[in-house]
Amino acid sequence: MNFSTSLTLALSTTAIFLxxxxxxxxxxxxxxxxxxxxxxxxxxxxxxxxxxxxxxQSCASCHTAASGFADxxxxxxxxxxxxxxxxxxxxxxxxxxxxxxxxxxxxVVEGLYTGGxxxxxxxxxxxxxxxxxxxxxxEMHNPNKASYVAKVAAASYAPLVKKIFGLNVFExxxxxxxxxxxxxxxxxxxxVFSPFSSKFDLYIKGKVTLSPQEMEGLTLFEGKAQCVACHxxxxxxxxxxxxxxxxxxxxxxxPKNRAIPAYAKDENFIDIGLAGNPKVIADGRVTENRGKFKxxxxxxxxxxxxxxxxxxxxxxxxxxxxxxxxxxNQSRWGVAEIPETVNHTELGNLGLxxxxxxxxxxxxxxxxxxxxxx
Numbered sequence: 001m002n003f004s005t006s007l008t009l010a011l012s013t014t015a016i017f018l019x020x021x022x023x024x025x026x027x028x029x030x031x032x033x034x035x036x037x038x039x040x041x042x043x044x045x046x047x048x049x050x051x052x053x054x055x056x057q058s059c060a061s062c063h064t065a066a067s068g069f070a071d072x073x074x075x076x077x078x079x080x081x082x083x084x085x086x087x088x089x090x091x092x093x094x095x096x097x098x099x100x101x102x103x104x105x106x107x108v109v110e111g112l113y114t115g116g117x118x119x120x121x122x123x124x125x126x127x128x129x130x131x132x133x134x135x136x137x138x139e140m141h142n143p144n145k146a147s148y149v150a151k152v153a154a155a156s157y158a159p160l161v162k163k164i165f166g167l168n169v170f171e172x173x174x175x176x177x178x179x180x181x182x183x184x185x186x187x188x189x190x191x192v193f194s195p196f197s198s199k200f201d202l203y204i205k206g207k208v209t210l211s212p213q214e215m216e217g218l219t220l221f222e223g224k225a226q227c228v229a230c231h232x233x234x235x236x237x238x239x240x241x242x243x244x245x246x247x248x249x250x251x252x253x254x255p256k257n258r259a260i261p262a263y264a265k266d267e268n269f270i271d272i273g274l275a276g277n278p279k280v281i282a283d284g285r286v287t288e289n290r291g292k293f294k295x296x297x298x299x300x301x302x303x304x305x306x307x308x309x310x311x312x313x314x315x316x317x318x319x320x321x322x323x324x325x326x327x328x329n330q331s332r333w334g335v336a337e338i339p340e341t342v343n344h345t346e347l348g349n350l351g352l353x354x355x356x357x358x359x360x361x362x363x364x365x366x367x368x369x370x371x372x373x374x
Contacts, residue, residue: 035186037164042187044157045180051151052140057082059133059184062092068300068368069096069193077259077311081138087261088138089271091311093119094304096369097297098126099189100243104279113274113285114247119293119309121249122277126185131177146173152180196241198299199371200233200363204241210366216356217363225323225350225360230295244298244367249274251291253326253342255334257312270337271310291338302365310337316364320357324350 045051046059062079063069071079071092079092104116104124113121117129133139134148142148152161153170161169165179202208210218221227230250233242251273262269274280274292293309307313313322326333327348336342352360 034164037160038183038186039190041157041160041164042183042185044155044160045152045184046187048155050155051134051142051148052082053142053147054082057140059095059130062139063095065192066303068094068303070094070300070304074305074314077257077306078261079139081136082141083138086138086141089260089262089269090119090309091306093294093296094300095188095193096300097194097243098129099194100240101126101247104277106283106285113249113277113280113289116277116294119296120274120277121294122279126188127178127181130181130184130188144173145177149173149176149180152176195369197369197371197373199366199368201241202371203366204235208371211362213359213362214366215363217359217361220352220356220360221363224356225352226346227323227360229346231298245295248295249289249292250295250343251293251336251338251341252308252323253333253336253339253344253348254308254310254312254322256337257308257310259312260310272338273309288341291336291341298364299367300369302368316361317357320352320360320364323347324352324357 046063049056049058049061051058062071064072066072067074073079076087078088078090080087098117101117102115104113104121106113115121115124117123117126118132123129123132134142135145140148142151149170150173152158158170161180161183164183165176169176169179199208199210199214203210218233221231222233230246230248231244232246233244235241236243256263256270260269272286272290274294275286275290277289280286280289301307302316305314305316307316307319313319322333325348327344342348
């Protein structure tokens with residue numbers, strides 16, 4: 001996307017979709033000129049395919065609005081980076097509603113970790129997350145911060161970077177890298193990423209009704225299936241609409257996905273999830289957190305397949321069936337990748353009929369943003 005196009009789009013989106021709430025403070029209903037400039041810059045950076053090495057990969061390459069801000073290529077279980085044939089080991093998480101994820105922390109009362117970006121929480125805030133992909137060897141593949149910052153300095157929107165951060169912003173790559181990440185994070189906090197515009201949102205406001213099947217699915221979701229235990233549906237105490245995640249971590253008992261290229265390189269590959277987070281390692285809480293991954297939001301879930309951390313399931317029906325019969329039909333699902341920490345309390349034997357599974361899937365499809373938009 002060229003700078004003039006990006007500027008026009010960003011100005012319109014920041015005017016229409018004001019800033020969403022985030023864990024760092026109350027929702028910003030009237031962004032300042034600096035915040036608007038940052039969002040404009042963040043959008044330009046987000047869509048710029050010239051910032052990878054080689055060129056061709058941007059943040060938007062793996063996070064498109066039409067795919068719920070997840071990877072648009074659902075043919076692969078994990079995402080391909082800018083270097084042809086190089087794939088990550090995890091399914092790309094959605095960037096939608098990431099602004100509401102709290103900072104990574106350990107809850108002493110509950111005895112568990114919450115919050116953080118990425119599926120293992122290794123980036124505490126959005127600013128931290130934005131610093132990861134540009135230097136990831138399998139994603140944007142830049143060799144160092146200096147090379148990435150130099151590309152930004154050569155971009156058509158470089159004058160805007162200087163306007164916001166000062167004329168010397170590119171002279172210190174370390175500081176420049178931090179500032180660039182900040183702009184991306186500000187853009188991701190706009191309502192472009194968190195519009196709360198699904199059929200379910202309109203239903204909560206009393207503006208539409210759910211179909212009988214969708215209503216049955218919601219009743220099951222909040223009742224018999226107890227999905228709501230980890231995916232709360234109702235507004236938070238501050239009035240934020242339901243985010244469909246409690247920001248905790250869980251081992252769902254997902255089997256290995258041997259379609260991931262990582263297994264071709266190492267047949268003994270195991271993804272330990274949260275246990276690989278440097279903070280968890282430093283805390284000495286590795287063993288009890290092996291195989292746990294962040295509970296993702298279910299908003300836009302119909303658009304974000306394949307599913308689970310390793311992309312092993314292609315459809316929502318498979319996911320719901322897995323939750324329902326994991327422990328009663330192991331011949332279908334296989335053995336958990338890391339069996340010792342599997343959650344056997346809240347899923348695995350839900351006793352749902354096939355019709356009830358379908359109803360839950362129908363309800364999940366009401367969580368797609370843009371309902372009724374022309």
